[in-house]
Amino acid sequence: MSSDFPQSISSLAAHLVTILGQRGWRVTTAESCTGGLIAAAITEVPGASTVFQRGIVAYANEEKTALLDVDPNILAHHGAVSEPVAYAMAAGALSRSKADIALAVTGIAGPGGGSPDKPVGLVHVVAVGGSKAGDQSRHHRQVFSGQRWDIRRATAQQALQMAIHLAT
Numbered sequence: 001m002s003s004d005f006p007q008s009i010s011s012l013a014a015h016l017v018t019i020l021g022q023r024g025w026r027v028t029t030a031e032s033c034t035g036g037l038i039a040a041a042i043t044e045v046p047g048a049s050t051v052f053q054r055g056i057v058a059y060a061n062e063e064k065t066a067l068l069d070v071d072p073n074i075l076a077h078h079g080a081v082s083e084p085v086a087y088a089m090a091a092g093a094l095s096r097s098k099a100d101i102a103l104a105v106t107g108i109a110g111p112g113g114g115s116p117d118k119p120v121g122l123v124h125v126v127a128v129g130g131s132k133a134g135d136q137s138r139h140h141r142q143v144f145s146g147q148r149w150d151i152r153r154a155t156a157q158q159a160l161q162m163a164i165h166l167a168t
Helices: 007-023 037-043 061-068 072-078 083-095 148-167
Strands: 027-031 052-057 101-107 122-129 137-143
Touching: 007 037, 007 148, 027 037, 027 083, 037 052, 037 148, 061 072, 061 083, 072 083, 083 101, 083 122, 083 137, 101 148, 122 148, 137 148
Parallel strands: 027 052, 027 101
Antiparallel strands: 101 122, 122 137
16 A cells, blocks of 8 residues: 555555455545545555446535536535535435445535634535445534644545445
């Protein structure tokens, strides 16, 4: 594994690839604040091509709508960093792929952009499984501390952990 990823992310990604490979499942990602970090961690694992479907980085709201079918009204009403948007991103990624699990993340990695209601470090992570995964879904809201990289890394770790939990 590349030393560019912290060991915990590398280990989680390798574990996820193993589990998905054993089940014959595939995963897709829809990322905003992590900018493709989750997809990069998964594809760093040898053999990931058997389980990784695609990764979509939709940073701008317009791209969340264009690439993931996120309803502009949901964005307007809840804001990009919200549980409904994270679920819509995951649903869009799942419907536009042949994956069995979709991971979606949206958040404020900082150092700016926060508000009292949505502080820097706030992230919403969603894991959604299709019919093979029992149509399960999980949401995790967290306010991570640290610098931009710390927040992005912690978000990727959380998403990988959620995918592992969904797949087991």
